[in-house]
Amino acid sequence: MSRVGGPARLDVRIEAKSFLGASGETRAALRGIAFTLEAGRVGAILGPSGCGKTTLLRIIAGIEKRFDGSVTRPASGSLAFVFQEPRLLPWRTVEDNVRLAAPAISEDELAALFAALGLGEHRRHFPGELSLGLARRVALARAVAAKPDLLLLDEPLASLDGATASRLIQEIADLVEARPITTMMVTHDTDAAIRLADVIFVLSEGPARLLARIEIPGARGRLTPEAMVDVAARVDAARAGGAKVGVVSPAGPGA
Ligand SMILES: Nc1ncnc2c1ncn2[C@@H]1O[C@H](COP(=O)(O)OP(=O)(O)O)[C@@H](O)[C@H]1O
Numbered sequence: 001m002s003r004v005g006g007p008a009r010l011d012v013r014i015e016a017k018s019f020l021g022a023s024g025e026t027r028a029a030l031r032g033i034a035f036t037l038e039a040g041r042v043g044a045i046l047g048p049s050g051c052g053k054t055t056l057l058r059i060i061a062g063i064e065k066r067f068d069g070s071v072t073r074p075a076s077g078s079l080a081f082v083f084q085e086p087r088l089l090p091w092r093t094v095e096d097n098v099r100l101a102a103p104a105i106s107e108d109e110l111a112a113l114f115a116a117l118g119l120g121e122h123r124r125h126f127p128g129e130l131s132l133g134l135a136r137r138v139a140l141a142r143a144v145a146a147k148p149d150l151l152l153l154d155e156p157l158a159s160l161d162g163a164t165a166s167r168l169i170q171e172i173a174d175l176v177e178a179r180p181i182t183t184m185m186v187t188h189d190t191d192a193a194i195r196l197a198d199v200i201f202v203l204s205e206g207p208a209r210l211l212a213r214i215e216i217p218g219a220r221g222r223l224t225p226e227a228m229v230d231v232a233a234r235v236d237a238a239r240a241g242g243a244k245v246g247v248v249s250p251a252g253p254g255a
C-alpha cells in the first residue's frame with residue numbers, strides 16, 4: 001500500500017465533545033481520548049452502551065466535525081464506515097450494492113469477497129430478503145470492496161445471536177488478515193474485541209474518557225484461552241480503576 005505524503009497511522013486527540021441539549025444546555029459526550037493506531041493494525045474501542053462510542057467513530061470518520069481536538073487519518077484519507085444499521089440500497093441486489101461502491105472490482109475479487117463472507121448464494125437477493133447478520137455482511141463486503149485505507153465498524157455484532165456473532169467475528173478476522181486494512185471497531189463485547197483486535201481501547205461510562213490501552217500479546221486471533229482470560233481481567237481492572245477514579249480525567253486539563 002502506498003501512502004505518500006502523510007502519516008499512515010490514525011492519530012486521535014479529543015479533548016472534549018459535547019452536544020447541545022433540548023433546552024440549550026451543553027451535555028458532555030466525550031472527554032480526554034487520545035491514542036494512535038498504527039497502519040495495518042486492528043483496534044477495538046470497548047465501552048458501555050451510551051458512553052459515546054458512535055460519536056467517537058463519527059469524529060474519527062470526519063462526519064462529526066464539532067469537537068475540541070484533532071484527528072489525523074491515514075494519508076490518502078480513503079475510509080469506509082460500516083454503520084450499525086447496514087444502510088443498503090433496498091432496490092439493488094446484494095451484488096449491485098457492492099459493485100456500486102467498487103465499480104472497478106474484478107469478478108474474481110468479488111467472488112472471493114462473497115465467499116469469505118458466506119454471501120455467494122445471496123448475490124441476486126435484495127436487502128429486504130436478508131437477515132440482519134447477512135445484511136451486515138453485505139455492508140462489510142461493500143466497505144472492504146472499495147479498498148479503504150481505514151475501515152470503521154460500528155458494533156458489527158450488535159443484535160446477532162451468539163453463533164452468528166461468533167461466525168461473523170471469524171469472518172471479519174479472516175477478511176482483515178487477508179487484506180491488511182487499518183481497522184477500528186466499536187463494540188461493547190469484550191470477547192469480540194479480544195478475538196479481533198491487536199489493541200483494545202477501554203472507555204469509561206459516558207461521557208467517555210480513555211481508561212486504558214491494552215495491547216493484545218502475540219498474533220491476532222491466536223490467543224490461548226489463558227491469555228484471553230488475562231486480557232479480559234485487564235479490561236475489568238481498567239474499568240474498576242476507572243469507576244474508582246470517577247471524574248478525574250487522565251488526559252484532561254491539568255492532568
Ligand atoms: N446528535 C446528537 N445530539 C445530541 N446528543 C447526542 C447526539 N448523538 C449522540 N448523543 C448523545 O451522546 C451520548 C453518546 O451517544 P453514542 O455516541 O451514540 O453512544 P454509544 O455509541 O456508546 O452507545 C448519548 O448520551 C447520546 O444521547
Ligand SMILES: [Mg+2]
Binds near residue numbers: 154155
Ligand atoms: Mg453506538
